[in-house]
Amino acid sequence: MDLRELLNDLKDNKIDIDMALSKLKNLPYEDLGYANIDHHREIRNGYPEVIYCEGKTDEYILGIIEKMNEKGSNILGTRCRKETFDKVKKIYKYAQYEELSKILKIQNHDIVNIGKGxxxxxxxxxxxxxxxxxxxxxxxxxxxxxxxxxxxxxxxxxxxxxxxxxxxxxxxxxxxxxxxxxxxxxxxxxxxxxxxxxxxxxxxxxxxxxxxxxxxxxxxxxxxxxxxxxxxxxxxxxxxxxxxxxx
Known part of the structure; x- marks a missing residue:
């Protein structure tokens, strides 16, 4: 859920103030103990946070993906091991992997072409x-x-x-x-x-x-x-x- 959707739900009485506050708590970043996921990065920079997989355990990567997926973000992981992707694929059936470049992709919404050329x-x-x-x-x-x-x-x-x-x-x-x-x-x-x-x-x-x-x-x-x-x-x-x- 992004900030605009959250505010619209509050305005339309789909959620109450207490629920809105609880959701806002994790909007800036979410502390998982081993990672602080920057959910606001797309608002600030135009693109969501990217997961650098090298050096992270499979459990850490899966935990980060889970929280980003809850927000409906498109997820890009770089330097991802094939063995890690295989574990991701069991949970997220629509995940994709580019074996040569070791790129992991999970597309939760359409990618809009914003490039000018x-x-x-x-x-x-x-x-x-x-x-x-x-x-x-x-x-x-x-x-x-x-x-x-x-x-x-x-x-x-x-x-x-x-x-x-x-x-x-x-x-x-x-x-x-x-x-x-x-x-x-x-x-x-x-x-x-x-x-x-x-x-x-x-x-x-x-x-x-x-x-x-x-x-x-x-x-x-x-x-x-x-x-x-x-x-x-x-x-x-x-x-x-x-x-x-x-x-």
Whole structure:
């Protein structure tokens, strides 16, 4: 139940003041002992809280989902183990799982497309797809039209140039790459929209787990590029969604 629905129920005498007060008690956040669920985040930020599943026990994740589900929120979980999802699926039959990106989704109400244009997700290689898919499904879940262009890195730049018409119709581009991380600079030189660069940990030894790609992206000579942390597809998808809903 959101705040507007609660106030309407009170006005229509469907609930009394005492019941309204009891429901308001848990509206700002709900203390579960191991987590404080921020039920007001959607009112403040436009999107509900997202569950970062890595490092949480299955019991904690199920407890958080239960309380968010009671509020009727659409639920997105990142870095979710398949074994955890299997437990969630037994309780919430309509839960969905994207195995490559480890995204958990529970859709309690229709996702309204609030984006003003298209977000395009581009990868340097096939090995970058798990991170790119995290960005893709995050942006879609937050109400955006999203298109993917995968495996078009600088080792064969003609592959990217053949898709240039797609890039030119984007409102935001997410460029995901490992190795030396050159892709965002190339994309930034082709488009007139914001580019969100995502370094991945894909690469050989001197890649240093994505550090080389991160430093390349931070030092890009192309303008209009922002950089998120290594392997942070979720952060890129969320930022792209925020940019895309601006007037």
């Amino acid at each position: 298209k977000i395009v997700v581009v990868t340097g290689g096939t090995s970058d797809i798990p991170v790119a898919d995290e960005a893709y499904y995050t942006a879609k879940f937050l109400g955006n039209e999203v298109e993917r262009i995968y495996d078009v890195g600088v080792a064969g730049i003609h592959r990217l140039l053949n898709r240039r018409h797609i890039l030119e119709n984007a409102r935001v581009v997410i460029a995901v790459a490992g190795m030396e991380g050159a892709l965002p600079s190339v994309v930034g030189g082709l488009v007139d929209v914001p580019v969100i660069a995502v370094p991945t940990s894909v690469g050989y030894g001197a890649n240093f787990g994505g550090l080389s790609a991160l430093l390349t992206m931070l030092n890009s000579c192309a303008s209009g590029i922002s950089v998120v942390n290594i392997d942070n597809g979720f952060g890129a998808g969320y930022l792209a969604a925020m940019i895309n809903k601006l007037k």
